[in-house]
Amino acid sequence: xxxxxxxxxxxxxxxxxxxxxxxxxxxxxxxxxxxxxxxxxxxxxxxxxxxxxxxxxxxxxxxxxxxxxxxxxxxxxxxxxxxxxxxxxxxxxxxxxxxxxxxxxxxxxxxxxxxxxxxxxxxxxxxxxxxxxxxxxxxxxxxxxxxxxxxxxxxxxxxxxxxxxxxxxxxxxxxxxxxxxxxxxxxxxxxxxxxxxxxxxxxxxxxxxxxxxxxxxxxxxxxx
Numbered sequence: 001x002x003x004x005x006x007x008x009x010x011x012x013x014x015x016x017x018x019x020x021x022x023x024x025x026x027x028x029x030x031x032x033x034x035x036x037x038x039x040x041x042x043x044x045x046x047x048x049x050x051x052x053x054x055x056x057x058x059x060x061x062x063x064x065x066x067x068x069x070x071x072x073x074x075x076x077x078x079x080x081x082x083x084x085x086x087x088x089x090x091x092x093x094x095x096x097x098x099x100x101x102x103x104x105x106x107x108x109x110x111x112x113x114x115x116x117x118x119x120x121x122x123x124x125x126x127x128x129x130x131x132x133x134x135x136x137x138x139x140x141x142x143x144x145x146x147x148x149x150x151x152x153x154x155x156x157x158x159x160x161x162x163x164x165x166x167x168x169x170x171x172x173x174x175x176x177x178x179x180x181x182x183x184x185x186x187x188x189x190x191x192x193x194x195x196x197x198x199x200x201x202x203x204x205x206x207x208x209x210x211x212x213x214x215x216x217x218x219x220x221x222x223x224x
Contacts, residue, residue, distance in 0.1 A: 005030065005122040005216050008131035009208075011144035012174050012185065014151030016196045016204060017126040020144065022075065023205050024212065025124035031072050033117055035127035035134070036097070038068050038110050040088035041079045043096035053099045060105035068113060072121070104182050111183075129183035131191050140215045141191035142208060148174075150197050 007030065009021050018034060025032035042063050043053075051058045069078040076085050087093070100106055114134050117123060125134065131141035146154075152167035159166065177185035187193065192211050196204045 004118070005140070005212075006118050006135050006138040007124040007140045007142070007212055008135045008138035008188075008191075009124065009126040009142045009144055010128055010131050010185065010187070010191065011126075012128075012151065012177065013170055014155045015144040015146045016154070016201070017144050019201060020196075020204055020208055021124045021126040023201070024208050027205075027209060028122070028124070028212070030122040030124050031070055031117070032075075033070050033114065033123050033125040034077070035110070035114060035125055035130060037077050037088055038113065039101045039106070040093050040097040041068050041077060041084055042066055042106060042110070043100045044084055044088050044093050045079060046100065047092070047096055053096055056103050056105060059100060059103050060109060063106040063109035066113075070117070102180065102182070107182055128177050128185040131188035132186050133183045136188070140212050141188050142211060143187040143191040143193050144204075145193065145195050146197045147195075 005028075007021075007024070009017050011017050018036075021034070022032045024030075042059070045051075045062050045066060046053065046059060049062070051062065053059070067078075067080050070076070071078070076083055077088065078084070079088075088097075111134050114125065114130075118125070118135060127134070131138055131143070148167065148170065152163050152170055155170060156163040156166045174185075194204070194207055194211075199207075
């Protein structure tokens with residue numbers, strides 16, 4: 001039986017984590033895990049159940065009870081058996097997830113679930129504390145980054161907001177992520193730094209695949 005491989009990709013918003021992690025996982029036949037989607041799933045359940053986002057005890061209960069699954073080779077996320085892939089991308093869920101993720105007990109519960117997912121299959125997981133907290137012993141750790149202006153431009157294309165507005169929001173989010181007491185955004189000492197500024201998705205993907213192959217014995221692309 002081949003050894004399970006864990007690829008941890010961290011970095012700030014707009015660096016290209018989700019797109020690249022999804023593409024790399026598909027190429028290698030690994031399971032792609034979007035850690036942020038897990039917080040969104042808990043936030044969705046909380047709003048549906050009319051749980052106040054200030055009720056840390058109930059949020060912890062939901063996080064522990066949530067059955068969150070990722071469908072291999074797809075972008076589907078299941079919450080208690082329901083496909084919530086579209087529902088968790090609604091703007092109100094984004095804001096709620098940001099609040100939910102600040103609850104230490106919720107982070108502990110979801111980190112445990114993330115580790116369990118990593119024990120079952122080879123995975124590519126992206127987030128802000130994957131290589132530093134969730135998988136400190138990950139086979140491969142990558143820290144993705146890009147210049148603030150480019151990150152803002154990329155995000156603005158996904159929304160209807162002006163680039164300068166998105167830039168301010170990203171700056172505020174970076175500050176929150178890097179200074180929070182629980183699992184702050186940091187580059188793990190043994191993570192490979194990759195700057196995606198000025199690179200196409202294909203160029204950045206090739207760099208990540210080479211890093212992974214250089215560090216694993218079975219990081220071969222699927223041919224089917």
